[in-house]
Amino acid sequence: MKREEFLKKGFNSLIGFAAVLPILDACKSSSVEPTTTTSGTTTGTGSTNGSSASNCTVTSSETEGPFPTKTPSSLVIKDIRSDRTGVAFAFTITIKNANNSCGVLAGALVDVWHCDKDGYYSEYGGTSMQQKDFTSVHFLRGRQVTDTNGQVSFQSIFPGWYQSRATHIHVHIYNSAGKSLLVTQIGFPEASDSAVVAVNASSANGYTKGMSGYTYNASDNVFADSMANEIGTITGSVAAGYTLTHTIVVSA
Secondary structure (H helix, E strand, O other), X not given: OOHHHOOOOOOOOOOOOOOOOOOXXXXXXXXXXXXXXXXXXXXXXXXXXXXXXXXXXXXXXXXXXXXXXXXXXXXXXXXXXXXXXXOEEEEEEEEEEHHHOOEEOOOOEEEEEOOOOOOOOOOOOOOOOOOOOOOOOOOOEEEEEOOOOOEEEEEEEOOOOEOOEOOEEEEEEEOOOOOEEEEEEEEOOOOOOOHHXXXXXOHHHOOOOOOOOOOXXXXXXXXXXXXXXXXXXXXXXXXXXXXXXXXXXXXX
């Protein structure tokens, strides 16, 4: 079975957590702005969800699989690059609590993972879903605990893409006791002058696929029904690297 055949229903329990919060209506309080470019610098503005008590909707839940981190507690690191190369990329996630008027949530455990520039995941492979075998390595995966500002930050490389999926980052959030609060994903702005387009045109940095065959957010079988509160904000350039920021709202 190929990875693109996986739909999001039924996979939030892949690593043993059976319940994830139901998807709430995100469209009422989130917006996604267009992407613009000036002098090679890309600015892509994403969701404003979580910006205030009146704009506070629990972020949509998404599938955890098919490549969740197997033992996230062993990957408490900030720099998740390992040996992966690509355009420099840093991202900061802010966790907020819908049950506290969207106040920040300190002490939450945040696991992240994404594919490399070629679309491969670590910890998996040698199967029809991912033929290249990376079962013994752990690149582009990490865990951090949110600080007093409800934030975690990671150093990485700009993710590539694979068939049927838009560029994305997986996120699984737990409370301090290890209870699963939300499994979700972060999408990327993808206008014609976006970071996604600029990076995938950067063959000098090893991105060889371009945008031919790329699945856009609106056609992605995960994002298509709930992308409004899942799009991150991106600034930067291919030469200088990119920075993504995103707020995720949970019910804690």
